[in-house]
Amino acid sequence: MMLIVDKVTKSIGTKKILQECSLNVQAGQICGLAGPNGAGKTTLLNCIAGVLTPEAGQIELDGKDLIHQPLNRKALFLISDDFDFHPFGTIRQMKEFFDIFYSLDEGELARHFNHFKLEEKNGIYSLSKGQKRQVLFSIALSLDLRLLMVDEVYDGLDWNVRRYLVRELTNRISDKSMALLLVSHSLKEIKGICDHCFLMKDQSIVAQEDLLENHLFRIQLVFREECKPDFKALEIIRTQQIGKCWNAIVRANEQTLRRVMAQLSPVLADVQPLSLEDYFSLMTDSSWKGEEEDDGEIF
Ligand SMILES: Nc1ncnc2c1ncn2[C@@H]1O[C@H](COP(=O)(O)OP(=O)(O)OP(=O)(O)O)[C@@H](O)[C@H]1O
Numbered sequence: 001m002m003l004i005v006d007k008v009t010k011s012i013g014t015k016k017i018l019q020e021c022s023l024n025v026q027a028g029q030i031c032g033l034a035g036p037n038g039a040g041k042t043t044l045l046n047c048i049a050g051v052l053t054p055e056a057g058q059i060e061l062d063g064k065d066l067i068h069q070p071l072n073r074k075a076l077f078l079i080s081d082d083f084d085f086h087p088f089g090t091i092r093q094m095k096e097f098f099d100i101f102y103s104l105d106e107g108e109l110a111r112h113f114n115h116f117k118l119e120e121k122n123g124i125y126s127l128s129k130g131q132k133r134q135v136l137f138s139i140a141l142s143l144d145l146r147l148l149m150v151d152e153v154y155d156g157l158d159w160n161v162r163r164y165l166v167r168e169l170t171n172r173i174s175d176k177s178m179a180l181l182l183v184s185h186s187l188k189e190i191k192g193i194c195d196h197c198f199l200m201k202d203q204s205i206v207a208q209e210d211l212l213e214n215h216l217f218r219i220q221l222v223f224r225e226e227c228k229p230d231f232k233a234l235e236i237i238r239t240q241q242i243g244k245c246w247n248a249i250v251r252a253n254e255q256t257l258r259r260v261m262a263q264l265s266p267v268l269a270d271v272q273p274l275s276l277e278d279y280f281s282l283m284t285d286s287s288w289k290g291e292e293e294d295d296g297e298i299f
Pocket residue numbers: 012013015017035036037038039040041042043044
């Protein structure tokens with residue numbers, strides 16, 4: 001595992017923002033990080049990047065401690081959604097600022113600046129929000145990184161810039177030397193570029209999904225009488241019982257699913273493939289029970 005975030009806890013003032021938050025990212029992965037407003041996504045990125053120091057937990061990149069060894073952070077870069085460089089500085093000064101800590105590949109940087117028609121002599125104040133992001137992406141793409149994190153990945157960027165960045169970023173990770181962790185509020189955007197997605201809610205990661213191997217289904221079963229169906233052969237993610245009706249979110253092969261459902265012999269059965277949007281909505285809906293919240297008798 002390349003990035004390991006293990007049980008990270010962070011408070012700001014008296015408020016707990018992250019509570020034993022854990023996630024792992026492998027080299028070559030493009031991971032999305034989604035979740036409701038205020039869930040703690042930005043705080044998590046800031047803890048990984050060293051902008052904030054957690055009070056408990058471990059963060060490692062390639063087995064190297066990121067919390068207490070700042071130099072290990074040279075292998076990562078965070079494009080935050082509110083980066084504010086000295087307003088009277090120029091693009092050149094911004095480049096030189098990052099060059100103090102990182103080693104920029106000047107040729108690569110010039111290629112991106114040319115593409116975006118960015119001139120180093122220009123003042124940061126003269127740039128639009130999207131152009132400021134273009135500068136940061138150009139710098140990030142010119143570094144020798146293991147992990148690039150982007151908060152609000154497409155914020156302020158037009159469709160041509162997005163297409164260019166998707167191409168450049170996927171090229172960069174194709175040799176599996178690097179990974180991406182991208183925060184977005186749009187699951188559509190996440191599905192468009194990511195191969196894995198984490199869902200954050202209430203200060204920690206509550207679900208994750210492989211977007212390439214997505215075999216999620218929502219099943220609805222109605223029985224003659226109230227009962228506790230035997231779902232053992234299926235990987236149950238969530239269940240909800242309303243009288244004689246059982247709803248469940250399962251991860252399964254469709255054939256196995258249909259066989260198990262036939263064995264349960266309900267009066268009525270419905271199977272629907274589950275979209276990521278629906279899955280994450282259900283994971284944030286407290287009327288559904290997770291396996292760990294059950295009394296253990298059913299599964
Ligand atoms: N400096 C701070 N002082 C106090 N509380 C803070 C501070 N920064 C963040 N918080 C709180 O921490 C929680 C998580 O904030 P964070 O910005 O990490 O969430 P987020 O998931 O990125 O949200 P959004 O999707 O709205 O960008 C929020 O409840 C927020 O109010």
